[in-house]
Each structure stands twice: as structure tokens, then as C-alpha cells.
Amino acid sequence: MNMFASCMITALILLTLPIIMTSTKLYKDKLYPYYVKTATSHAFMISMIPAMMFIYSGQEMVISNWHWMTIQTMKLSMSFKLDYFSMIFVPVALFVTWSIMEFSMWYMHSDPYINRFFKYLLMFLITMMILVTANNMFQLFIGWEGVGIMSFLLIGWWYGRTDANTAALQAILYNRIGDVGFIMAMAWFLLHLNAWDLQQIFMSANDNLNLPLFGLLLAATGKSAQFGLHPWLPSAMEGPTPVSALLHSSTMVVAGVFLLIRFHPLMEQNPTIQTLTLCLGAVTTLFTAICALTQNDIKKIVAFSTSSQLGLMIVTIGINQPYLAFLHICTHAFFKAMLFMCSGSIIHSLNDEQDIRKMGGLFKALPFTTTSLIIGSLALTGMPFLTGFYSKDLIIETANTSNTNAWALLITLIATSMTAAYSTRILFFALLGQPRFTPIISINENNPYLINSIKRLLLGSVFAGYVISHSITPTTIPQMTMPHHLKMAALAVTILGFILALELNLTMQGLKFNHSSHYFKFSNLLGYYPTIMHRLAPKTSLFMSQKSASMLLDHIWLESVLPKSIAFFQMKSSTLVSNQKGLIKLYFFSFMITMALSLSILNYHV
Amino acid sequence: MSMVYINIFLAFILSLMGMLIYRSHLMSSLLCLEGMMLSLFVMMSVTILNNHLTLASMMPIVLLVFAACEAALGLSLLVMVSNTYGTDYVQNLNLLQC
Numbered sequence: 001m002n003m004f005a006s007c008m009i010t011a012l013i014l015l016t017l018p019i020i021m022t023s024t025k026l027y028k029d030k031l032y033p034y035y036v037k038t039a040t041s042h043a044f045m046i047s048m049i050p051a052m053m054f055i056y057s058g059q060e061m062v063i064s065n066w067h068w069m070t071i072q073t074m075k076l077s078m079s080f081k082l083d084y085f086s087m088i089f090v091p092v093a094l095f096v097t098w099s100i101m102e103f104s105m106w107y108m109h110s111d112p113y114i115n116r117f118f119k120y121l122l123m124f125l126i127t128m129m130i131l132v133t134a135n136n137m138f139q140l141f142i143g144w145e146g147v148g149i150m151s152f153l154l155i156g157w158w159y160g161r162t163d164a165n166t167a168a169l170q171a172i173l174y175n176r177i178g179d180v181g182f183i184m185a186m187a188w189f190l191l192h193l194n195a196w197d198l199q200q201i202f203m204s205a206n207d208n209l210n211l212p213l214f215g216l217l218l219a220a221t222g223k224s225a226q227f228g229l230h231p232w233l234p235s236a237m238e239g240p241t242p243v244s245a246l247l248h249s250s251t252m253v254v255a256g257v258f259l260l261i262r263f264h265p266l267m268e269q270n271p272t273i274q275t276l277t278l279c280l281g282a283v284t285t286l287f288t289a290i291c292a293l294t295q296n297d298i299k300k301i302v303a304f305s306t307s308s309q310l311g312l313m314i315v316t317i318g319i320n321q322p323y324l325a326f327l328h329i330c331t332h333a334f335f336k337a338m339l340f341m342c343s344g345s346i347i348h349s350l351n352d353e354q355d356i357r358k359m360g361g362l363f364k365a366l367p368f369t370t371t372s373l374i375i376g377s378l379a380l381t382g383m384p385f386l387t388g389f390y391s392k393d394l395i396i397e398t399a400n401t402s403n404t405n406a407w408a409l410l411i412t413l414i415a416t417s418m419t420a421a422y423s424t425r426i427l428f429f430a431l432l433g434q435p436r437f438t439p440i441i442s443i444n445e446n447n448p449y450l451i452n453s454i455k456r457l458l459l460g461s462v463f464a465g466y467v468i469s470h471s472i473t474p475t476t477i478p479q480m481t482m483p484h485h486l487k488m489a490a491l492a493v494t495i496l497g498f499i500l501a502l503e504l505n506l507t508m509q510g511l512k513f514n515h516s517s518h519y520f521k522f523s524n525l526l527g528y529y530p531t532i533m534h535r536l537a538p539k540t541s542l543f544m545s546q547k548s549a550s551m552l553l554d555h556i557w558l559e560s561v562l563p564k565s566i567a568f569f570q571m572k573s574s575t576l577v578s579n580q581k582g583l584i585k586l587y588f589f590s591f592m593i594t595m596a597l598s599l600s601i602l603n604y605h606v
Numbered sequence: 607m608s609m610v611y612i613n614i615f616l617a618f619i620l621s622l623m624g625m626l627i628y629r630s631h632l633m634s635s636l637l638c639l640e641g642m643m644l645s646l647f648v649m650m651s652v653t654i655l656n657n658h659l660t661l662a663s664m665m666p667i668v669l670l671v672f673a674a675c676e677a678a679l680g681l682s683l684l685v686m687v688s689n690t691y692g693t694d695y696v697q698n699l700n701l702l703q704c
Contacts, residue, residue: 585628585696588635592626 004050005063008082011047011090012133014039015126019119027115036118037101040125044094054087055471062135062199073194081135081198084473085261085326089132092330095460096250096337097125099453103341104242106449107348117157121246124150128251132258137186137196140259144182144223147252148175154247155239167235174232178222178256185215202265209266213273216263217280224256224310227284231530233307234291237299241344244299249306249340250333257313257325264322275405278318282408282415285311287527289418293425294523297354298343301426305380306336308415315412316395319402323475328391331465335379335387338457342373345450346430349443356426361435365443370431372454372461377423379461381494382416387465392416394477396490401482413493420497428505610652618645632687632694636680643673 018026018036026032053059064079080086101121108114127146134140148171156168188211189196193204220226225233236248247253260267260277267273285308292304309332316325346362346369347354363370375386382392396416399409445451480487516524525531621641628634651666653659684694691698 584699588626588628592623 002053004053004059004061004082007046007049008061008080008090009063011043011050011094012126012129014043014046015122015129018122019126022119027119029115032115033101033105033118036122037098037105040094040101040122041098044091044098047091047094050082051087051091054082054084055473058473060084060087064135074190074196076136076138076196078139079135079197080133082133084323084475085258086132088330088468088472089258089326090129092333092464093125093128093132093251096333096457097121097246099456100242100246100337100341102449102453103245103344104240106447106453107242107344108240117154117240120150120154120157121242124154124247124252128255131255135198137189137198140262141182141186144179144219144255144259147247147255148172148179148223151175151236151247151252154243155236157239157243161238163235164238167232167238170235171232174225174229175222177229178219181215181218181222182259183215185212185219188212188215198262205266209270210272213263213266213270214276216259217273217277220256220260220314221280222256223259224253224314225284225307226256226280226311226314227287228280230284230288230307231526231533234295234300234303234526235530237297237303241299241340241347244303245337245340245344248303249336253306253310254313254329254333257310257317257329260314260317261322261326264317267317267322268320274318274320276318277314278405278408281311281314281316281318282405282411283311284308285315285415286411286418289415289422290523291526292422293418294520296357298346298356298359298426298430299340299354301356301422302336302339302343305339305419305422308419309336309380311415312392312395312412315399315408318408319399319404321395321398321477324391324395324398324477327469327472328395330468331379331387331391334457334460334464335376338372338454338461339376339380341450341454341457342369342376343430345369345445345454346373349441349445350437351441353437356429358436359430360433360437361431362443363431365435366445368451368454369445372458373431374427375458375461377427379465381420381423381498382490383494384491385466387461387463390465390469393490394480397480397482397487398478400486400489401478401480413489416490417493417497417500420494421501424498424501425505428502433509611649614645614649614652618642618649621645628696630695630697632684632696632699636677636684639680640673640677643669643677647673 018032018039021027021035026035029035060083062079062081064077067075067077069076101118104117104121108117111117124147127143127150129143131140131143131147134143152168152172155171156164158164186196189201192207193201195201195204222229233248233253237244239247267277288304288307288311292301292308295301295304309328313325313328313332316322316328346359346366349362349366349369350359353359379386379388382388382396384393396413399412522528621638621644624638625635625642628638647666647669650669654662654665687699688694
């Protein structure tokens with residue numbers, strides 16, 4: 001009997017302790033953020049023990065705790081699946097969250113509700129842990145909805161701002177559309193396989209699985225912001241930067257990809273769904289990379305970069321490489337969280353300035369942030385032997401050598417070069433050149449919280465790729481033998497993107513800004529997708545419903561058809577027919593004269 | 607014919623003339639209408655009582671009921687006119703509209 005289960009459960013319970021403490025006076029304490037951060041770091045260290053045990057011995061475990069209920073023939077219980085995916089993801093997520101919590105002790109330092117902020121972050125982390133360690137779909141759904149709700153609460157943290165409320169609502173609505181797919185899959189599994197446990201689903205599934213897999217793909221589209229349900233991710237940048245770093249770069253948005261990875265035994269057998277996934281991911285990665293090229297808000301550029309990398313992960317699932325996609329999830333968490341933290345450092349130092357057209361010359365003023373931003377961007381674009389290389393380059397090579405859709409492969413390569421282009425754009429506008437911000441600012445990055453947290457992620461960005469990819473068990477990643485031009489393809493397009501972007505930026509530096517061309521407007525307004533979807537569809541349905549309910553039923557059928565038409569008809573006909581003039585006295589007088597005359601004549605006649 | 611009948615008949619003729627010839631107020635025509643009704647009532651009662659037409663004894667009551675209805679109708683028309691014009695001058699009634 002070893003410590004595998006005990007350590008894992010201890011780590012998970014350790015995370016819930018600060019939440020339980022909120023009813024005591026610890027919650028009102030000034031040191032509560034420090035307690036939360038320490039709890040997270042200790043949970044990370046404890047969870048490294050089972051992770052290393054797993055790497056050494058390959059031992060997986062399913063912990064089935066508590067029998068909740070049995071609904072006719074289906075048994076629901078609380079069970080944790082501690083296999084390859086969750087064992088490696090939990091330490092990575094805890095490490096990144098530890099750094100982000102330390103960062104937000106600096107970033108949200110002047111916020112009066114900082115204790116509540118940390119409580120929300122911790123609750124988000126707990127629900128994410130529930131999601132990745134779930135062994136049945138019901139528990140997964142609990143974690144799924146939990147991360148959605150915490151995302152809503154955290155995006156709308158500054159709820160006095162209208163845009164923040166709109167963005168939070170947008171996140172909930174788009175996620176809900178994806179949840180429909182999830183529930184459809186759950187219902188199909190319940191009806192046909194009578195199971196929500198992953199083991200039973202994988203054993204007994206042997207007929208046409210198109211419908212539930214399509215439902216799962218829809219759920220991943222909603223949660224991971226694929227094309228069609230993507231506008232919520234750039235809008236989610238209304239939340240504070242730690243929220244963007246944790247939720248919308250490393251942890252929550254990979255939940256959709258994680259779901260598809262969990263169901264990879266089912267997806268291996270179904271080429272239709274694989275093609276659909278591949279095309280969806282390819283379109284997403286190209287579209288969001290195009291949109292990222294002309295944005296002016298630094299957080300939005302990084303958000304689109306996240307969306308593009310998520311599309312890349314979905315492409316990887318589409319070429320039937322779930323382990324590579326998972327590797328990319330883990331490595332991507334490091335450098336993307338660090339990119340967000342560096343942009344948070346820049347924003348705070350420039351007194352809440354987020355527009356890159358108003359930054360510049362920070363190369364000498366913020367040396368540490370500059371260093372980490374450059375290393376993060378290089379890791380993102382897949383510079384050889386940094387972290388991103390171990391996953392991203394492998395993905396491109398695998399796609400090059402597999403029997404895949406050539407169009408999807410081509411646009412993935414184009415999106416890779418665009419990654420380099422917009423990374424260069426960030427570096428150029430934010431760091432190089434002369435300062436474009438107002439000089440009445442004191443720029444100071446000398447806070448130990450900030451420096452330590454970014455330093456940890458920096459070490460992770462440089463070394464984690466090597467460490468993780470050399471420690472994991474052998475998986476289905478194919479042997480890499482290919483001709484030279486295919487091997488160098490990713491590197492070549494990346495270098496092409498760098499050089500092109502640098503030359504364009506340097507050339508255009510002193511020129512006057514022309515009126516925007518059509519391509520610029522397409523890219524800047526996110527392909528007109530939010531404009532059309534958020535305005536046209538609701539306006540049409542509201543217009544139709546108003547016309548049919550109010551005009552048709554009320555005005556016409558209840559008012560105009562009988563009552564008003566009768567009144568109108570009567571009035572028209574009476575004015576047509578009557579020709580009297582109303583001379584009453586004359587009529588009466590003539591009546592009297594006639595009567596008198598007739599009576600007198602009658603008198604003399606008889 | 608005896609003097610009583612001639613007297614009442616004259617009252618009727620007088621009221622009729624009053625209703626047909628009036629200068630400005632609509633109310634005077636309505637009052638004369640009431641006078642006509644009154645004289646008819648008296649004449650009918652006297653005739654029935656003098657000639658012992660027992661079965662026709664309810665006729666005056668019926669006449670009274672119908673006269674009340676007609677008086678109400680006339681008064682409502684007067685009120686409508688007075689609502690629109692403020693007075694009941696007859697020269698206002700030239701528009702064929704309330």
C-alpha cells in the first residue's frame with residue numbers, strides 16, 4: 001500500500017481549506033491572500049509526489065469514494081481518475097496558479113475586496129481540479145459548470161463597468177451553447193450505453209458514435225472558443241489580468257480540449273469526427289491569428305494568441321494525437337501565463353495603459369519584464385529548444401507526415417507564421433523605440449512578489465518542455481523521420497513571419513496613417529463576426545415577435561377586424577346618406593301652419 | 607261637447623302651439639311637451655270616469671309611463687346639446703353633430 005491515493009487526496013483537500021475558513025475571522029485578515037498562496041504552493045509540492053511516482057512506475061489509479069445514488073440501473077458515485085493526463089496536469093496547473101496568486105498579491109494590492117478575489121480564484125482552481133480528475137461524466141459536468149460560473153464572477157469583477165458585465169454575460173451564453181452539446185452526449189451515453197463512467201463507455205461502445213462525439217465537439221467549441229463560439233474570449237479580457245492569466249490562457253479554456261483528449265479512445269475509431277475536428281481547429285487558428293494582427297490592446301492580442309493555440313490543439317486532436325495535444329496544453333500554460341503577467345506588469349507600470357500604440361521604450365525602463373516578454377514570445381513561436389518547441393514543432397511535424405487534409409495543414413502553417421508576426425508586433429510596439437506614454441509616471445517593477453512569480457514561470461518556460469518531454473512514458477507520438485524540407489517547415493515559416501513583421505514595422509514607422517483598407521477593417525473588427533451575430537440575429541427575432549404578437553394579434557385581430565371596422569363603416573355610410581340640415585324651428589313652424597290650415601279647411605268642409 | 611272637454615282640449619292646443627313655436631331655448635319645447643302629455647292624461651281620465659269605461663282604466667297609467675320615458679329621452683338629448691355648446695339655444699343645432 002503506497003502513498004499515491006493519500007497524497008493526491010491530501011493535496012485536493014488542502015486546496016479546500018481556505019474556502020472552509022471563510023466563515024472564521026481568518027477571512028477578514030489582511031494575510032488571507034498569503035494563506036491562499038501558501039496553501040496552493042503546498043498542494044503543488046504534495047501533488048508532485050504522486051506525479052513522480054507515476055512517472056517512475058507508470059501506476060495509474062481510480063479512487064472511487066462515495067456511492068451517491070443509484071437511478072434505476074445506473075450508479076452514480078464520486079470517483080477520481082488519476083491517470084497520465086490528470087497526474088501531469090495537476091502539478092502544472094497548481095504551479096501556474098501558485099505563480100499567478102503571488103502575482104495578484106502585487107497586482108490587486110489596492111483592491112478592497114482582495115480576500116474575495118482570492119476566494120474566487122481558489123474556488124475556480126478547485127472546480128478545475130474536479131474537472132480533470134473526474135472519472136464519470138457527471139463529476140466532469142460539475143467541474144465544467146463550476147469553471148463557467150467562476151469565470152462569470154471573475155470576468156465581471158469590476159462590475160461597475162458595463163463592458164465587464166456584457167463580457168461576463170457573453171462568456172456564460174457562449175459556454176451554454178456548448179453545454180447543450182455536452183448534455184446531448186451525456187443523454188446519448190445514458191440511453192444507449194447506460195453509463196456515465198469513462199471505463200464503461202470505452203468498453204461497451206462499438207456502434208455509430210457520431211452523435212455523442214459531435215456533442216462533445218460542440219462542448220469543446222463552446223468552452224475552448226473555437227470558431228463560431230469564439231467572441232467571448234477576447235471580450236473576457238475585461239477581467240483583471242490575473243483572471244486572464246489563469247482562466248483564459250492556461251486552465252479554463254483548455255477544459256474543452258481536455259474533454260476531447262479524455263474521450264480519445266472513442267475518437268480514434270471515427271474518421272468523420274476527426275476530419276470535423278481538424279477543419280474546425282484549422283479555421284479557428286487561422287481566423288484568430290488574422291484578427292490578432294491588427295488589434296491595439298495588448299491583452300486582446302494575447303487573448304487571440306491563446307485562441308490560436310487552442311485551435312492548434314484541436315488540430316492535433318484531429319490528426320489523432322491526443323498525447324501531443326496534452327503536451328501542448330502543459331507547455332502552453334507556462335509561457336502564456338507568463339505573457340499575461342508581463343503585460344499586467346506593463347499595464348500597471350504605465351498607470352493602466354493597455355493600448356500598445358501608447359507604449360514604447362520600455363526596453364530600458366522595465367528590464368526584467370522585457371526579458372520575460374521576449375522569452376515568452378520566443379517560446380510561443382516555437383524557438384528551438386525552448387518550451388514551445390517540444391510541443392509545437394512536434395505538432396507541425398506530425399501534421400506534415402500524416403495522411404491529413406492538405407488545406408487544413410496549409411492554413412495551420414500560415415497561422416504559425418502569423419504567430420511570429422503578431423508576437424513581433426507586441427515586442428516592437430511595447431518595448432522598442434521612443435516612449436509614447438506621458439512622462440508623469442514612475443515606472444517601478446521592483447516588487448518581490450512580481451519578480452518571483454515571473455521568475456518561476458520564466459524558468460518553467462525555458463526548461464519545462466525539456467523536463468516534461470523527457471520524463472513522460474512512451475505514448476503514441478510517431479517516430480519522426482521525414483525529409484529536410486518538412487522538418488524545417490515550421491522553423492522556416494516562423495522566421496519568415498518574424499522578418500516580415502519586423503521589416504513592415506520598421507518601414508511604416510515614420511509614415512502617415514492612411515485610411516484603413518478593407519483587409520485592415522476585416523481584421524480589426526474581428527471579421528465582423530460579433531457585429532453580425534450580436535446585433536442581427538437578436539434584432540430579427542425581436543422584430544418578428546413584436547410584429548406578430550403586438551401588431552398582428554392585438555391590433556388587427558382583436559381591434560380592427562370587427563369593432564373598428566363596423567364603426568368606420570357606419571360613420572362613412574351615415575355621412576353619405578343623410579342630407580338634413582337641422583332647421584328645427586322651421587320644421588316645427590311648418591308643421592303648425594299645415595295643421596292649422598287643414599283643420600280650418602276641414603271645419604268649413606263638413 | 608261639454609265645457610270641461612273644450613277646456614282641456616284648448617289646453618292641449620295651447621301646449622302644442624307652444625311646442626311648435628319657440629324662440630331660442632330647447633327647454634321650452636320640452637316643457638310644452640310635458641304640458642301636452644298632462645292635458646291628454648286629464649282628458650283621458652275624465653272621459654273614462656264619466657262614461658264608466660272600466661276596462662280602459664289602466665290606459666292613463668300606461669300613458670304616464672311612456673311619457674316619462676320620452677321625457678327622459680328628451681332631457682338626455684338636451685344634456686348632450688348642453689354639453690357641447692354650454693347652452694341650449696336652438697340656433698346651435700345646425701351641424702348635425704352632437
